[in-house]
Amino acid sequence: MSNLPWGNNQNLTDEEFYNRDYELNNLKSLLETTSQGHAPDILLTGIRGVGKTVFLQKIKRTLEKDYLTIYLDLSHSECFQKNNMSINGLMNYFFTEIMKECHKQNITTLDKKLEKYFKSNDIKIREFITIDKIQLPIFSLEENTEKTMNFVFNLPEKIYEENQDKIKGIIIFIDEFQIIKELGKYKESFLWKMRSYIQNQRNVAYLFSGSTSLQDKFISEIAGQNGVFGGRMITLQINPFDKETTRNYLNEKAPEIIFSEEGFERFYKCTKGIPSYVNIFASLLPTNEELDEKEINNQFNKKITAISSHLINIWTRLSYREQTIIILLLNEPLKRIDIANKLNISSGSLSNYLINLQNQDIIHINNKKYEISEKILKKWLKIEYEEKGVYPYRQI
Ligand SMILES: Nc1ncnc2c1ncn2[C@@H]1O[C@H](COP(=O)(O)OP(=O)(O)OP(=O)(O)O)[C@@H](O)[C@H]1O
Numbered sequence: 001m002s003n004l005p006w007g008n009n010q011n012l013t014d015e016e017f018y019n020r021d022y023e024l025n026n027l028k029s030l031l032e033t034t035s036q037g038h039a040p041d042i043l044l045t046g047i048r049g050v051g052k053t054v055f056l057q058k059i060k061r062t063l064e065k066d067y068l069t070i071y072l073d074l075s076h077s078e079c080f081q082k083n084n085m086s087i088n089g090l091m092n093y094f095f096t097e098i099m100k101e102c103h104k105q106n107i108t109t110l111d112k113k114l115e116k117y118f119k120s121n122d123i124k125i126r127e128f129i130t131i132d133k134i135q136l137p138i139f140s141l142e143e144n145t146e147k148t149m150n151f152v153f154n155l156p157e158k159i160y161e162e163n164q165d166k167i168k169g170i171i172i173f174i175d176e177f178q179i180i181k182e183l184g185k186y187k188e189s190f191l192w193k194m195r196s197y198i199q200n201q202r203n204v205a206y207l208f209s210g211s212t213s214l215q216d217k218f219i220s221e222i223a224g225q226n227g228v229f230g231g232r233m234i235t236l237q238i239n240p241f242d243k244e245t246t247r248n249y250l251n252e253k254a255p256e257i258i259f260s261e262e263g264f265e266r267f268y269k270c271t272k273g274i275p276s277y278v279n280i281f282a283s284l285l286p287t288n289e290e291l292d293e294k295e296i297n298n299q300f301n302k303k304i305t306a307i308s309s310h311l312i313n314i315w316t317r318l319s320y321r322e323q324t325i326i327i328l329l330l331n332e333p334l335k336r337i338d339i340a341n342k343l344n345i346s347s348g349s350l351s352n353y354l355i356n357l358q359n360q361d362i363i364h365i366n367n368k369k370y371e372i373s374e375k376i377l378k379k380w381l382k383i384e385y386e387e388k389g390v391y392p393y394r395q396i
């Protein structure tokens, strides 16, 4: 068996983490300007499974000694999990995570001055709860969204002021940031307000990350010239491994997998160098025998369910209508009106389904036509159909 990490591992050891030296150094020096009072705001993008989260976790580990580093994953917030997204829900999540991390890193949050800050914002301690064996005050956050945002987004700067002797600054990573699309009509005002709070914070850096296709207008809404940050946000992108990197990676970490030249070409085509697929597919390959193109194809079809397991999770949570739209798009990209006609419904009533699918980055618009973003999902559906004669609307 090879020692490759499985494709949903969110925190790799330094041993497991491969390459990305250039990106690591680049991002590290950007973030370190925080110590000179020039905290940057950064957007890190890249397709699903490319390695954004493990990259951020690695950066976090290297900066932890000097900075208070806080990692937020919006998909872990209760309001998202309970399908009840709201600004206040998010603020509660931010706040709890900030406090937890402060406790973990021995940063004072309950001294006199901070208590005064809580008081002057009308934030009262409601109760104490125990998380990870630490006592955390639960505040009665205002129903008033404006006030709550003001309090939560200014808190890190206050914490920094009180702890300057211990830390060089604060770095906040917000992963799965695309989830704020689910705020719907509140998204825009949330972004603008957030910007107004954080843009002048000299000692608190923000890094936003999440999977978004390049066509996603969400990126330009945030980082574009006319976006919320008015072109001042630095954007970085993580790319899949190129062919040579993939080859070297497997040679080094899984030398027991032997490819013929065409076999490797095929492997690269199947995985597109996306590390999560590379790891899963490679871990499932037979070892110590030469794998040619035919065998790789054969293996890919056999193992497709494991390779696409995280996509199958997403698939099973879609509504019947949404699944039907995907199936329509399997053969060719379609205009909205064509989808409506094929489903025999009005174009207007398609909106919510299309938005939901786009929010999850399963489809995107290209040349006014909707198309499937996830090639692996496409492949899985096609193979399921070939094998079973019916599309897997329901999974058991
Ligand atoms: N530098 C790397 N070295 C080795 N394996 C990696 C590397 N980067 C990513 N991987 C593999 O890819 C998997 C997915 O990485 P990660 O969860 O960070 O992707 P992501 O871009 O955050 O995806 P998503 O958009 O779904 O959140 C990891 O579990 C790991 O198996």
Ligand SMILES: [Mg+2]
Pocket (backbone or CB within 6 Å): 052, 053, 054, 175, 176
């Ligand atoms: Mg991630």
